[in-house]
Amino acid sequence: MNERKIIHIDMDAFYASVEQRDNPELRGRPVAVGHAERRGVVAAASYEARRYGVRSAMSSQKAKRICPELIFVNGRMDVYKSVSQSIHDIFHEYTDIIEPISLDEAFLDVTVNKPGIELGVDIAREIKRKIRERLNLVASAGVSYNKFLAKIASDYRKPDGLCTIHPSQALDFIAKLPIEDFWGVGPVTAGKMHSMGIH
Structure with missing residues (x-):
């Protein structure tokens, strides 16, 4: 597989x-x-x-x-929702396996994708380009073999970032990250981890 x-x-x-x-x-x-x-x-x-x-x-x-x-x-939530829908329309050109986290971020499983593109990074690059061309907005993208690493990768080179974490690099990549850069670790959790000697 x-x-x-x-x-x-x-x-x-x-x-x-x-x-x-x-x-x-x-x-x-x-x-x-x-x-x-x-x-x-x-x-x-x-x-x-x-x-x-x-x-x-x-x-x-x-x-x-x-x-x-x-x-x-003042915020215009109706506009943000409409733009978010346009972004999702671009996602659906590649896959229907989409997990939205909020209006402005989502996970896409492109293991099997509609255009038959082999590399996830090429799909991410195309999506970023289409968002810029059609909506005049900038997205960052992370590519990996699970959601945790893909999320970390998308944060790694923001703004306008594109980062891939390959399976062979994953453990080394994570070993070098400060714990506060882990997805889900906020200031309070980071403080507790630091007190336990986890950095």
């Missing part, structure tokens, strides 16, 4: 990128999707905002403190 070929596609700064795409005045500027008022929270941040340390789930007040130039825009 063929080695499984799993692709993880992750849209780069999805909500903020859609807003920058649709409003030229926002391009190249630090943008946060969310509400600027005192109790507001950042739902998504552009890469320009992330350079200042702005992150999703951060309070709007803190975000404005660390990035005074930050521009807040």
Whole structure:
């Protein structure tokens, strides 16, 4: 049987990128999707905002403190859902075995794929190209033989990343990763692991 070929596609700064795409005045500027008022929270941040340390789930007040130039825009969930559907239409050109994680990321099993392309990395490259050409948005992709490694691979070279972790490289690749880069390990879990000497 063929080695499984799993692709993880992750849209780069999805909500903020859609807003920058649709409003030229926002391009190249630090943008946060969310509400600027005192109790507001950042739902998504552009890469320009992330350079200042702005992150999703951060309070709007803190975000404005660390990035005074930050521009807040209200989210348009109906638009994001529509764009997400267009992205999934591209996925379906290659496989119907799709596991969405959220509007902006999904796993694709392309072990057996509709065009009959041999290498998963070639499919990932085509999907990234079609998303850019048709939707004017940027995605990162990771390719491996299971979901855990494909997810780690897609995060490895963001934004606009493409990374493959081959079976022969997997153990060495993981051995060099800090534990906080593992999928599902957040700051609290990482802290506990560090206290146990796991880094």
